[in-house]
Amino acid sequence: MRERKPIRNSVRFEVFKRDSFTCQYCGRKAPDVVLQCDHINAVANGGDNDPMNLVTSCFECNSGKSDKTLDETHILDRQRAELEQLNERRAQLEMLIQWRDQLANLEQDQLATIEGKVIKSLACPGLGLSEGGRDSLRRMVKRFGAELVLDAAQSSAESYCERGPDGNVTHESAARAFSMIARVAAVLQLSKDKPYLRRLYYIRGILRRRLRYLNEAAAMQLMEEAVLHAMDIDWLERFAKQCRSWTQFRKELDAFIEEEIRGED
Numbered sequence: 001m002r003e004r005k006p007i008r009n010s011v012r013f014e015v016f017k018r019d020s021f022t023c024q025y026c027g028r029k030a031p032d033v034v035l036q037c038d039h040i041n042a043v044a045n046g047g048d049n050d051p052m053n054l055v056t057s058c059f060e061c062n063s064g065k066s067d068k069t070l071d072e073t074h075i076l077d078r079q080r081a082e083l084e085q086l087n088e089r090r091a092q093l094e095m096l097i098q099w100r101d102q103l104a105n106l107e108q109d110q111l112a113t114i115e116g117k118v119i120k121s122l123a124c125p126g127l128g129l130s131e132g133g134r135d136s137l138r139r140m141v142k143r144f145g146a147e148l149v150l151d152a153a154q155s156s157a158e159s160y161c162e163r164g165p166d167g168n169v170t171h172e173s174a175a176r177a178f179s180m181i182a183r184v185a186a187v188l189q190l191s192k193d194k195p196y197l198r199r200l201y202y203i204r205g206i207l208r209r210r211l212r213y214l215n216e217a218a219a220m221q222l223m224e225e226a227v228l229h230a231m232d233i234d235w236l237e238r239f240a241k242q243c244r245s246w247t248q249f250r251k252e253l254d255a256f257i258e259e260e261i262r263g264e265d
């Protein structure tokens with residue numbers, strides 16, 4: 001029988017990290033279960049300790065397919081086995097903590113990069129983020145993802161950044177642009193799920209500029225309802241550019257929706 005060489009700790013750490021500290025057989029994770037490195041090709045069959053031949057397995061899953069016949073009936077053996085498990089658990093907790101630190105560092109680096117890009121979008125000389133600003137950026141990235149936040153920062157800068165007499169973007173307007181990023185990101189995300197929403201926001205903007213009174217929330221709801229009933233968005237935009245009042249707009253769309261509903265019966 002071939003000798004079983006112990007797997008080096010650094011190798012085990014790499015394998016656990018690769019498998020996200022998750023048993024690849026049952027999906028349970030450390031520290032809920034004690035993990036082991038299982039040989040895909042068993043040592044008895046010539047398998048080695050190369051990471052490619054190793055997979056993360058919990059103690060239970062591994063012992064189920066183990067080829068060893070350990071007689072653990074003897075109390076001393078059992079105690080020794082328990083002690084080994086305890087030591088193993090401790091070693092793994094340390095690995096787990098180290099892994100989480102590495103992930104946290106990675107997140108920190110990523111956040112610093114995003115922060116740099118957001119500051120660049122706002123293009124305001126001397127602008128930096130406060131601790132609070134950094135915190136809200138971190139929450140935004142967690143909620144919307146980096147890409148959407150960067151898009152939103154760009155779009156918010158275009159909408160809200162204003163230049164002062166010296167030609168530079170003012171701190172005040174840049175701060176406002178920053179504070180609007182989360183809202184812009186939320187709209188961008190909605191438009192991703194419902195591609196027509198972006199156009200409806202645009203049409204709402206037309207109405208807002210043209211009409212003396214507009215119930216913006218009701219207008220959005222009504223337009224969305226109409227579009228879901230197959231109203232042509234191009235027609236809607238043309239209509240928004242020539243209708244004279246919120247009442248006229250509402251009546252027209254209501255009538256369209258009513259007709260569609262009756263037609264569907």
Ligand SMILES: [Zn+2]
Nearest residue numbers: 023026058061
């Ligand atoms: Zn398992």
